[in-house]
Amino acid sequence: xxxxxxxxxxxxxxxxxxxxxxxxxxxxxxxxxxxxxxxxxxxxxxxxxxxxxxxxxxxxxxxxxxxxxxxxxxxxxxxxxxxxxxxxxxxxxxxxxxxxxxxxxxxxxxxxxxxxxxxxxxxxxxxxxxxxxxxxxxxxxxxxxxxxxxxxxxxxxxxxxxxxxxxxxxxxxxxxxxxxxxxxxxxxxxxxxxxxxxxxxxxxxxxxxxxxxxxxxxxxxxxxxxxxxxxxxxxxxxxxxxxxxxxxxxxxxxxxxxxxxxxxxxxxxxxxxxxxxxxxxx
Amino acid sequence: xxxxxxxxxxxxxxxxxxxxxxxxxxxxxxxxxxxxxxxxxxxxxxxxxxxxxxxxxxxxxxxxxxxxxxxxxxxxxxxxxxxxxxxxxxxxxxxxxxxxxxxxxxxxxxxxxxxxxxxxxxxxxxxxxxxxxxxxxxxxxxxxxxxxxxxxxxxxxxxxxxxxxxxxxxxxxxxxxxxxxxxxxxxxxxxxxxxxxxxxxxxxxxxxxxxxxxxxxxxxxxxxxxxxxxxxxxxxxxxxxxxxxxxxxxxxxxxxxxxxxxxxxxxxxxxxxxxxxxxxxxxxxxxxxxxxxxxxxxxxxxxxxxxxxxxxxxxxxxxxxxxxxxxxxxxxxxxxxxxxxxxxxxxxxx
Numbered sequence: 001x002x003x004x005x006x007x008x009x010x011x012x013x014x015x016x017x018x019x020x021x022x023x024x025x026x027x028x029x030x031x032x033x034x035x036x037x038x039x040x041x042x043x044x045x046x047x048x049x050x051x052x053x054x055x056x057x058x059x060x061x062x063x064x065x066x067x068x069x070x071x072x073x074x075x076x077x078x079x080x081x082x083x084x085x086x087x088x089x090x091x092x093x094x095x096x097x098x099x100x101x102x103x104x105x106x107x108x109x110x111x112x113x114x115x116x117x118x119x120x121x122x123x124x125x126x127x128x129x130x131x132x133x134x135x136x137x138x139x140x141x142x143x144x145x146x147x148x149x150x151x152x153x154x155x156x157x158x159x160x161x162x163x164x165x166x167x168x169x170x171x172x173x174x175x176x177x178x179x180x181x182x183x184x185x186x187x188x189x190x191x192x193x194x195x196x197x198x199x200x201x202x203x204x205x206x207x208x209x210x211x212x213x214x215x216x217x218x219x220x221x222x223x224x225x226x227x228x229x230x231x232x233x234x235x236x237x238x239x240x241x242x243x244x245x246x247x248x249x250x251x252x253x254x255x256x257x258x259x260x261x262x263x264x265x266x267x268x269x270x271x272x273x274x275x276x277x278x279x280x281x282x
Numbered sequence: 283x284x285x286x287x288x289x290x291x292x293x294x295x296x297x298x299x300x301x302x303x304x305x306x307x308x309x310x311x312x313x314x315x316x317x318x319x320x321x322x323x324x325x326x327x328x329x330x331x332x333x334x335x336x337x338x339x340x341x342x343x344x345x346x347x348x349x350x351x352x353x354x355x356x357x358x359x360x361x362x363x364x365x366x367x368x369x370x371x372x373x374x375x376x377x378x379x380x381x382x383x384x385x386x387x388x389x390x391x392x393x394x395x396x397x398x399x400x401x402x403x404x405x406x407x408x409x410x411x412x413x414x415x416x417x418x419x420x421x422x423x424x425x426x427x428x429x430x431x432x433x434x435x436x437x438x439x440x441x442x443x444x445x446x447x448x449x450x451x452x453x454x455x456x457x458x459x460x461x462x463x464x465x466x467x468x469x470x471x472x473x474x475x476x477x478x479x480x481x482x483x484x485x486x487x488x489x490x491x492x493x494x495x496x497x498x499x500x501x502x503x504x505x506x507x508x509x510x511x512x513x514x515x516x517x518x519x520x521x522x523x524x525x526x527x528x529x530x531x532x533x534x535x536x537x538x539x540x541x542x543x544x545x546x547x548x549x550x551x552x553x554x555x556x557x558x559x560x561x562x563x564x565x566x567x568x569x570x571x572x573x574x575x576x577x578x579x580x581x582x583x584x585x586x587x588x589x590x591x592x593x594x595x596x597x598x599x600x601x602x603x604x605x606x607x608x609x610x611x612x613x614x615x616x617x618x619x620x621x622x623x624x625x626x627x628x629x630x631x632x
Contacts, residue, residue: 172366175333176428178353179360180380180435190383194370
């Protein structure tokens with residue numbers, strides 16, 4: 001490209017370089033340095049301490065609980081998200097806009113408030129507390145509460161990812177399939193699902209990342225019982241408060257590793273999703 | 283398979299999209315639903331297909347009420363304006379879809395499916411494209427695949443919603459001839475929606491002209507063109523000059539006065555005034571391909587009049603009368619259609 005051509009359509013070189021430098025500096029300061037610090041602190045006292053921190057029974061219990069909570073919450077939100085997106089994108093009905101707003105609620109409410117709502121409803125002093133106690137059911141300070149809070153917080157990810165794509169794709173292909181004799185399930189499996197699969201996977205990845213990393217809401221409902229109701233983020237906080245920095249950073253490095261893996265997956269899937277969006281438009 | 287539409291009504295909110303429509307389509311006919319956008323033609327087609335539920339009235343297939351029948355059981359083929367091909371499937375799988383989704387008992391064996399799809403692909407002249415994906419095809423090819431897909435289920439009725447609307451002019455012309463030939467071979471009762479009067483005239487056995495949710499006229503192309511039932515039909519089917527209060531009168535508000543309509547090719551250009559002629563001066567002459575379009579300014583009052591004639595006729599006329607821009611002449615109508623003007627001012631509809 002000749003400089004004559006580009007100068008008409010872009011900013012001067014010094015401005016471009018300054019902007020890029022500012023962006024890189026910002027990234028370094030707020031992302032790369034902290035990320036490096038996590039791994040540095042985790043391994044500062046040697047590999048032995050690192051392994052010991054991770055294989056500590058309380059740490060293993062926290063990892064297990066986090067995986068269980070995500071393993072329940074993510075599939076639930078996969079189903080909820082697809083159902084909600086399908087309803088909103090493909091049908092006109094009363095209250096559609098309200099539903100769309102409600103889906104965003106977890107984004108707009110502070111996670112701590114979300115946790116408190118569950119305590120208010122399911123806690124011993126809560127609305128359903130007496131009934132739950134009489135039936136020997138424990139929600140708050142137990143796995144069900146942690147799952148509930150996680151489901152609530154991560155609800156929007158799948159639905160939000162699917163709605164714009166499904167709206168762009170419209171209903172013509174589904175209608176064509178119906179005229180050709182396909183039933184509801186056949187239409188979903190053979191037409192709708194292949195059309196949304198990359199966006200769906202993207203939503204699931206984001207949903208999973210948040211489910212494993214959620215702190216606020218889970219912190220309120222979990223009760224911080226070591227070896228029982230501590231998830232990884234809660235366990236890290238406890239270790240940190242007890243000045244066990246190496247151990248805290250060791251567990252934190254696992255979450256950070258998960259974040260990096262998520263980023264890598266997200267990058268791959270995002271490119272596929274962009275291609276699907278492109279196709280929906282043509 | 284004949285289609286009967288009885289008093290179909292459909293509202294979207296407070297808008298009446300189809301207003302008490304009744305229509306008979308005999309078996310084997312190719313019918314065009316012609317009208318401007320918002321005239322209810324696509325909604326009528328979708329109600330026949332079962333993709334839209336009527337608020338009142340019924341649809342009968344071969345005398346049997348199908349109003350409440352599910353789309354899947356109606357055995358209609360539907361072709362969408364934007365093809366609606368399944369982007370994740372090959373051309374082959376697109377065409378085979380209707381056969382593959384049948385219940386096990388009714389599903390043909392794999393070799394039978396392969397044979398059927400191959401036959402349809404050769405019918406639409408796209409045999410070598412079986413393993414391509416829709417986004418690798420041109421618009422005209424995609425629409426032919428959409429047609430093959432619709433025909434795969436051996437529909438009793440073929441419904442096409444603006445099938446050529448998204449294609450460029452040349453491909454559109456080719457495809458509509460091809461559709462006409464296809465229909466002559468297969469004789470499946472077909473209804474297609476279009477807003478292009480030329481397309482309707484060229485392809486259909488019968489034209490149903492629609493406006494504002496109602497049927498304005500229903501008849502063979504020649505009849506609709508030569509004997510329009512209303513000013514709307516006359517104006518929608520081609521260019522027309524308006525004479526308020528008859529030729530020779532000034533254009534202007536006529537109230538209940540009759541309006542005379544004269545098509546551009548029904549006006550004769552003469553040098554001297556004749557009974558019923560209108561004095562004019564030549565504003566401009568535009569030649570497009572074989573035809574010349576003359577724009578005349580009325581000598582008395584406002585307004586212009588259009589005249590159309592073959593280019594060779596224009597050249598002869600120009601030389602004979604010595605016409606150039608600004609020349610005076612007189613126009614004599616050969617054929618006049620008269621309608622009483624009403625509130626639905628036809629001139630305001632176009």
